[in-house]
Each structure stands twice: as C-alpha cells, then as structure tokens.
Amino acid sequence: MAIAKAERLMNLALCLLGTRRPLSKRELRGSIEAYLEAGSDDSFNRMFERDKDDLRELGLVIETVENLDGDTGYLARRDSNRLPPITLDAEEAAALGLAAKVWQQARLAGAASGALQKLRAAGMPEAEDAYEVHSALEPRIPVHEAAFEPLMLACRDRRPVTFDYRKANSAAPVQRQVEPWTLECWRGHWYLAGWDRARGAERVFRLSRITGKVRSRAGAFTAEVPDVVTVRETVESWAGETATRTARIRLRAGAGYPLRSRAISVKERGDGWDELEIPYGHGLDAWLVEFGPDVVVEEPADLRADVVDRLRAVAKD
Numbered sequence: 001m002a003i004a005k006a007e008r009l010m011n012l013a014l015c016l017l018g019t020r021r022p023l024s025k026r027e028l029r030g031s032i033e034a035y036l037e038a039g040s041d042d043s044f045n046r047m048f049e050r051d052k053d054d055l056r057e058l059g060l061v062i063e064t065v066e067n068l069d070g071d072t073g074y075l076a077r078r079d080s081n082r083l084p085p086i087t088l089d090a091e092e093a094a095a096l097g098l099a100a101k102v103w104q105q106a107r108l109a110g111a112a113s114g115a116l117q118k119l120r121a122a123g124m125p126e127a128e129d130a131y132e133v134h135s136a137l138e139p140r141i142p143v144h145e146a147a148f149e150p151l152m153l154a155c156r157d158r159r160p161v162t163f164d165y166r167k168a169n170s171a172a173p174v175q176r177q178v179e180p181w182t183l184e185c186w187r188g189h190w191y192l193a194g195w196d197r198a199r200g201a202e203r204v205f206r207l208s209r210i211t212g213k214v215r216s217r218a219g220a221f222t223a224e225v226p227d228v229v230t231v232r233e234t235v236e237s238w239a240g241e242t243a244t245r246t247a248r249i250r251l252r253a254g255a256g257y258p259l260r261s262r263a264i265s266v267k268e269r270g271d272g273w274d275e276l277e278i279p280y281g282h283g284l285d286a287w288l289v290e291f292g293p294d295v296v297v298e299e300p301a302d303l304r305a306d307v308v309d310r311l312r313a314v315a316k317d
Helices: 002-018 025-031 041-057 090-100 106-121 130-134 148-157 228-239 257-262 284-289 301-316
Strands: 063-066 072-075 161-165 174-186 189-196 201-206 210-216 243-252 265-268 273-281 295-299
Touching: 002 025, 002 041, 025 041, 025 072, 148 161, 148 174, 148 189, 148 210, 174 201, 174 228, 243 257, 257 273, 273 284, 284 301, 295 301
Parallel strands: none
Antiparallel strands: 063 072, 161 174, 161 210, 174 189, 189 201, 243 273, 243 295, 265 273
C-alpha cells in the first residue's frame, strides 16, 4: 500500500511539474493509472485531495487556477519549485561532514552519506575534514534499541503505535497505546515523547524498556502535537533534567563521573567515599540505580525509598 501511494504521488507530481498550462481534475484522472482505477468520482476526488495535500506538505508548490469556463486547474511551476544554488564555504562543508559521522545507526548513516554525496555533486566544496585527523574524539549518537527505527518512522508519518513497556519498578510489561511525537537522546539514552491514549496525558518512554515489537495502528492522532520546544522540555523533565530541589548522596571514590559533573558540591569523606549534593528532579532515582553499589542515597527519604524499590524490582527479575 505504501509503495502504491508513493508511486501515485510521484506520478501526480510529474504531471503537475511537466505541464505548461493548468490541468483539470478530469485530465489528471485520465493521465494517472491509479486514478483511472478509482471506483467512483467521489473516491477519486477524495484520493486526489489527499494526494494534493500530501505533496504540499512535502514542499511542492501547487497553484490552483480557474479558467474562463469556470473549471479549476492545477500546476506546479518549475521556477517555484526549484531550490536556490547551494553555496557553502570550506568550514561549512567540514561541519556537514562532521555531522554526517554522528549517526551510528545503519539506516541514518546511509541517509547522511547519501545526502553528502548529493551536496558534493551539486557543488559543495571537498573540504579537508580537520576533525578526522587531529581530534581524538569523534561524535557519536548510539542507537542500539530495536524500537528506534519503527518509532522514528511513526513520528515522521504521524502514526499511532502500540508496544509493551516495562517500567523500572515493575516486573512485567504493560501494553501502551501511544501517539508518538518525537525522539530525544538524553545522557546516552533515547526517549519517546507522545500522547498515552489510555491515560489521556502526555508521557515519556525510555526505549530500552520497550519489549517486543512496535506495531503501527490505523487512524489519525486524537491529541494536538505540541511544538518542538515543549516536547523537548517534557523529555528533559521526565528524564530528570528539571531539578526542583537537591539530594545528598554517598559516591564511591573514583566512580560516577557523570554524577560528579552535575554536583553542586563534593566532599571527601576519607573512607573511600565522597559526599555529593546534586540537583534532584523527576527521574533521578532511575539514573542513580544505574550506578549500582557505587551510590548510596542519604537524603531525602523519598528518593532513597524510590531507589530501593527500583533495586528490588531489578533483583526480582
């Protein structure tokens, strides 16, 4: 079905770009095989309107023109749909080359490499990558979760999904029905922000806790998708970025460098442990659990209890 629609959209785009005069619906229907196979005029009209909206959403500028007889015609002028010349200097080309190396996931790595090749064919300078030789560090965004690719496509296509999700303090997964908004990488972990239909509220899910396959569901979104900034703030808040108070923990000497980098204060105890004061926000308990026996929560008591509950849940598994 997806291939058939893509072919139909391509044929419609070619018809609109290849004409010198506006084409009526009747003419377009007679030129595209998929439209000829439409069962009725109503079916064709609905299909054509959806296709026209999809092409416009993809960036094609389609003009609507009325002729002297009152008929409506459509065309996409080439000058309105032609990209301006690509002008990049050597530093900008090097920055794009560096960005293309960020992705480790195979699908995105191939897409980034293909985009670079097209830009170079269009005249982008072949700048020497200063980062490749002289830098000991290379940027990487790891994507190990099998759920990443289907969720990325679902976010792009605005398709609801279902998946089994196991919370950190739960032994068994629970099926969730979600309208996916966006994926965000935070502290080396990927999170999905979206609308949880069963709970009637926005939720954030850590991809490493999704079990089984991500399955797409038919139908449109029922909740409004917020802007990018709001979604990112939600991800950061649920993952523990937004701190509302502080916590005091004991950290084994020489361990937990990510915690030390965020600490407000660090005191050496002299017994192989250090005492840290760190920002405390939603999700801190899940982060502390990852450090295992190297971390002991001193206060507040509710954070200590949450960490203990999570550790017990892990031990049961």
